[in-house]
Amino acid sequence: MxxxxxxxxxxxxxxxxxxxxxxxxxxxxxxxxxxxxxxxxxxxxxxDPFEFWSNIHEGIPNAAREPERFLAALAAWGFEFSSIEQATSDAGFVQEALGYFDECKDNGLxxxxxxxxxxxxxxxxxxxxxxxxxxxxxxxxxxxxxxxxxxxxxxxxxxxxxxxxxxxxxxxIDNLVYGISKDQEWYHEMAIEEQGQNPDYQDAADEAVRKMQSVWQExxxxxxxxxxxxxxxxxxxxxxxxxxxxxxxxxxxxxxxxxxxxxxxxxxxxxxxxxxxxxxxxxxxxxxxxxxxxxxxxxxx
Incomplete structure (x- = not known):
């Protein structure tokens, strides 16, 4: 590869x-x-018989059946929620999130x-x-x-x-989280390039890189x-x-x-x-x- x-x-x-x-x-x-x-x-x-012993999740999670994956994907996007109920209380936001996840689902490796x-x-x-x-x-x-x-x-x-x-x-392991993090790094680096150095943008880009590093290690x-x-x-x-x-x-x-x-x-x-x-x-x-x-x-x- x-x-x-x-x-x-x-x-x-x-x-x-x-x-x-x-x-x-x-x-x-x-x-x-x-x-x-x-x-x-x-x-x-x-x-070690447990070498590479883990599941790799792909695709867009269903909020009802995979609440932890859904919350993790939202967190990678920059939205932290304390519960799946809180995260899905706004139907419009859920549709926007699903659309964004669909854009990022092929960014993984x-x-x-x-x-x-x-x-x-x-x-x-x-x-x-x-x-x-x-x-x-x-x-x-x-x-x-x-x-x-x-x-x-x-x-x-x-x-x-x-x-x-x-x-x-x-x-x-969640490949969607990797794909979202990759997009978030790109987005915030582009924002810095276009608008100049911004601590919030840099922090967001750094956090996206940390998430990608974590996935690689996992x-x-x-x-x-x-x-x-x-x-x-x-x-x-x-x-x-x-x-x-x-x-x-x-x-x-x-x-x-x-x-x-x-x-x-x-x-x-x-x-x-x-x-x-x-x-x-x-x-x-x-x-x-x-x-x-x-x-x-x-x-x-």
Missing amino acids: KGTRPAYWKALIDVRQELLKFNAPTEYAFQNLENGVIFCQHYSAYN PFQSMREEVRISCFASDRDNLLMWSHYADGLRGFCLAFDEGKIMDTVSEGYLAQVAYTRTPPA VFATKPVEWSYERERRLLVQTSRRDTAPISHPYPREAVKEIILGERMTDDNRSRILGILMQHYPAVTVKTARRANASYGLVFD
């Missing part, structure tokens, strides 16, 4: 966090490092097909996360790559980075709260594939800022990685993650 990366993709991430890839000491991990690629999979290949075509690679945010070193780097026998996210994103014209949100229930980056220890960030690469096969996404060698080796890595594996670094990443910083003496923590030297 081409041309789908939102213009505000940078706001989907927290640039103060690191972009870390934990790896077990496997042949695949060594080959990926040697070849300068990131392994990206279809969502069905991941170990084909999120369901995009989910099938997207390929995902998962990253972490904290290098001292003990569970990440245990679960994904074989108990300090593996290694962790620290990437420059700007250089990674420069290689992905049809993709984006997203912070994962952790929730207790699956999100209710569609592509929401998981059960039990996974929150990972503090995951994910790279999503949009493809046009019709299958579930993974892809290997290449990156420039200078995108690797640092590599952290686990202290329990075997001498053979350490020698192999250092050989790869000498040949392909001669300027990269190399550190070792070691168990702290007086705490259940890690030190890096």
